[in-house]
Amino acid sequence: MHPHGVATRAELLAAGIPNSTITRRYHRILPKIYSAEEPTRIARCYAVTLWQPGALLSHRTAAWLYGWVSESPGVEATIPPKSSAPSTSWLTVYRREIPDRETTEVQCLPVVGRERALIDCCAVMAPADVSRIVDERLAAEIDVDRLRALIRNSPRRRGNARALDQIDKAAVGFASEPERVLDRTLIQLGLRLQTNVWVGRYICDFVDELAKVIIEVDGRAYHSAPEVFTSDRTRQNELQLDGWLVLRFSAVDVMAHPEKVARQIAEVVRRRRAARR
Incomplete structure (x- = not known):
C-alpha cells in the first residue's frame, strides 16, 4: 500500500x-x-499521482498543500497535454507542460512550485478571495521579481493578466488583516500610502508625508484597555502638535465598510496634498 x-x-x-x-x-x-x-482528500491526491505519474497537483490543491487555504474544492491537477482524464466529480485537470524548475514536492507529492501555484490561483479564484493569498505570500515567501519573471517567460498563459493585476494592487506592509483590507482598498482607489513606518518615536499604520496625514486602525485593545487608551491619547497629541492630521478607524468598521473608510481617507489625503502644494 x-x-x-x-x-x-x-x-x-x-x-x-x-x-x-x-x-x-x-x-x-x-x-x-x-x-x-x-x-480522504489527501488520499485522492496520492491516487492522482498513481493514476497519472506525470501529474502535478496544482491550483487550489497546491495552495491547500502549501497551507495557504484551509479547504480546497476537490482535487486539481495539471497533466501533460496529450493525457486522457477520467470523468469524475472531484477531480479537475488542466493540460499543459510544466518545466521541472517549476515543480517541487510537498508530503512526498509532486506539486507545482509556489510561484506557479499563485498564478494558477489567480486564474480560477475570485479576485476578492485570491487577494488575501497574494498579499500574504508576497509579504512572506514569494519574491515579486521572480513571480513577474515567470509570467514573462510563459506568455499568454491563463492567469497571467489577473496575476499581474493582483501584484500591482498587492498590500505587503500590513500588520493585521484589517490593515491589509484597508491597504488593498486604498490601492484600488489609486492611493498607495506608506505602511507601518516610523514617525518620530512612533510606528504608524499608514502615513502620507506629502499630505501630513496618519491613519491608525484601532483593534479591540484600544477600546478595552485603559492604559492603551491613555498611551494613544499621548501619542496622538504629540503627532498633531507636530503638524500631523491623525485619522482613527476601528478595525470593526474597516472590515465592515472598507470602501467607505478608504474613500474618506482618500478624500482627506488628496485635499491636503493639494493644499500643501
Whole structure:
C-alpha cells in the first residue's frame, strides 16, 4: 500500500488479494486505483499521482498543500497535454507542460512550485478571495521579481493578466488583516500610502508625508484597555502638535465598510496634498 491506503489494482493482486475482493471491499478512486477506506482528500491526491505519474497537483490543491487555504474544492491537477482524464466529480485537470524548475514536492507529492501555484490561483479564484493569498505570500515567501519573471517567460498563459493585476494592487506592509483590507482598498482607489513606518518615536499604520496625514486602525485593545487608551491619547497629541492630521478607524468598521473608510481617507489625503502644494 502507498500512503493513506492507496494502491493500484496490480499491486493488490500481487499482494494476493482476489479480484472479487478488490471489487467488493475496496473503494475505487480512479481507474485501477483503490483504497481500503473511504478516501480522504489527501488520499485522492496520492491516487492522482498513481493514476497519472506525470501529474502535478496544482491550483487550489497546491495552495491547500502549501497551507495557504484551509479547504480546497476537490482535487486539481495539471497533466501533460496529450493525457486522457477520467470523468469524475472531484477531480479537475488542466493540460499543459510544466518545466521541472517549476515543480517541487510537498508530503512526498509532486506539486507545482509556489510561484506557479499563485498564478494558477489567480486564474480560477475570485479576485476578492485570491487577494488575501497574494498579499500574504508576497509579504512572506514569494519574491515579486521572480513571480513577474515567470509570467514573462510563459506568455499568454491563463492567469497571467489577473496575476499581474493582483501584484500591482498587492498590500505587503500590513500588520493585521484589517490593515491589509484597508491597504488593498486604498490601492484600488489609486492611493498607495506608506505602511507601518516610523514617525518620530512612533510606528504608524499608514502615513502620507506629502499630505501630513496618519491613519491608525484601532483593534479591540484600544477600546478595552485603559492604559492603551491613555498611551494613544499621548501619542496622538504629540503627532498633531507636530503638524500631523491623525485619522482613527476601528478595525470593526474597516472590515465592515472598507470602501467607505478608504474613500474618506482618500478624500482627506488628496485635499491636503493639494493644499500643501
